[in-house]
Amino acid sequence: MARFPFSAIVAQDEMKQALLVSAIDPAIGGVMVFGDRGTGKSTAARALASLLPPISTIKDCPFGCSKKDQARYGKICGTGPLRKRAVPFVDLPLGATEDRVLGALDLERALRSGEKVFEPGLLAKAHRGFLYIDEINLLEDHLVDLLLDVAASGENVVEREGLSVRHPARFVLIGSGNPEEGELRPQLLDRFGLSVEVRTPDNITDRIEIMRRCAAQERDPDGFAKDWADEDQKILRKIARGKKKVENLTVPEEVLADCAELCVAVGADGLRGELTLMRGAKALAALNGSRSVRREHVIAIAPSALRHRLRRDVLDETGSTARIERAVNELFG
Missing domain, CATH: 3.40.50.300 (P-loop containing nucleotide triphosphate hydrolases)
Structure with missing residues (x-):
């Protein structure tokens, strides 16, 4: 199916x-x-x-290795021809x-x-x-x-x-x-x-649309997939372009400063927060086809990158997402 x-x-x-x-x-x-x-x-x-899209793997490789993997790992990857697989x-x-x-x-x-x-x-x-x-x-x-x-x-x-x-x-x-x-x-x-x-959507329109789409998919899975094939292809093209683009993007100093300031403001533990913010903002910029990494990308990825890294504050029972949004507003307006 x-x-x-x-x-x-x-x-x-x-x-x-x-x-x-x-x-x-x-x-x-x-x-x-x-x-x-x-x-x-x-x-x-x-x-x-x-x-x-399908990936190219060495046919008899038990690990699904690529030619690049074979060059590094040698004979464990096998020596057969390439084949496509999901x-x-x-x-x-x-x-x-x-x-x-x-x-x-x-x-x-x-x-x-x-x-x-x-x-x-x-x-x-x-x-x-x-x-x-x-x-x-x-x-x-x-x-x-x-x-x-x-x-x-x-x-x-x-x-x-x-x-x-x-x-x-x-x-x-x-x-x-x-x-x-x-x-x-x-x-x-x-x-x-x-x-x-x-969270479970509380918007009635969204809930009705979910029921409608699930019913359509159960009734005719292949037909439903065809109806959405063009939209899926648009996403696939964005991913393909993003993978190529992300390698050539650099993160400006001012954006690195934004990452560090935001992590300090929310009290994130360790340095994984800054590193994830930097990588996430860069990947998001590539996904969106942006020519450079900007503050808007940092703000968009911040809740996902930081909410699980916040120290518990006994004097502030506000949820982690709200704390991040508050810090973003205070720092960047």
């Missing part, structure tokens, strides 16, 4: 912006989406992955073991032939695509930590049972959760690049 088109998702503009920005620059560090059940969190992530979208189940995630010794082949062969895990399958974790706040902390380490480095290293394997694992990490099920530890949440709060 055809996926729900990304362009057909009603409202949830901040979530869509965060996903698109991460698609432009995966180095931003992934997206954490917290919010109510049934608000399109997984639908949006899957829709974006299915929207992207951008990977991998669901990580809550009960997954560390071996299932990282990869491990292929015990069947080891017992049968005595040969030590690496069996790739979910990180290998997600290479050059998306790794999606629903209810990430219920996943064991050590696994979340491990995933964030690999997402940041772009490489998975496995050394166990006499094996020593190093393979590429570059992916956009997307975590979603319902705050009612428990918050993610601040130390782990801080390592996500962007954080988005998703």
Whole structure:
């Protein structure tokens, strides 16, 4: 059945912006989406992955490597011809073991032939695509930590049972959760690049339109996808242009100063806030086709980049988003 088109998702503009920005620059560090059940969190992530064009991979490579990966990692990538395949979208189940995630010794082949062969895990399958974790706040902390380490480095290293394997694992990490099920530890949440709060729409017009589009998609999935194909292609072209443009954009000194001043004003912990603001503003500028990175891009990405990095202030019970908006108004007017 055809996926729900990304362009057909009603409202949830901040979530869509965060996903698109991460698609432009995966180095931003992934997206954490917290919010109510049934608000399109997984639908949006899957829709974006299915929207992207096929990638070229080495045919017999177990990691889905490109020619560039092959030049760096050598024989582990295989030597076959190139083939096209869909951008990977991998669901990580809550009960997954560390071996299932990282990869491990292929015990069947080891017992049968005595040969030590690496069996790739979910990180290998997600290479050059998306790794999606629903209810990430219920996943064991050590696994979340491990995933964030690999997402940041772009490489998975496995050394166990006499094996020593190093393979590429570059992916956009997307975590979603319902705050009612428990918050993610601040130390782990801080390592996500962007954080988005998703709420059930309270606009009657939006709710009616959501019902209308969902009914149309259930009635004729292929026809519904065709109806939105042109809009999806516009988004795809924006992503393609943005990926090329982002490499050549530089962030002016005055915009770097805006990032630093805003992080100080809201009391963001550490320096990840500034770095994410800088990268996010740059990726957003590229996505929008801007010739330069400007203050408006910093302001637009600030809530997503900073809301999960604020220190708790016992004298100020204002929500993190409101604190950021207040600081933006005080600093920039």
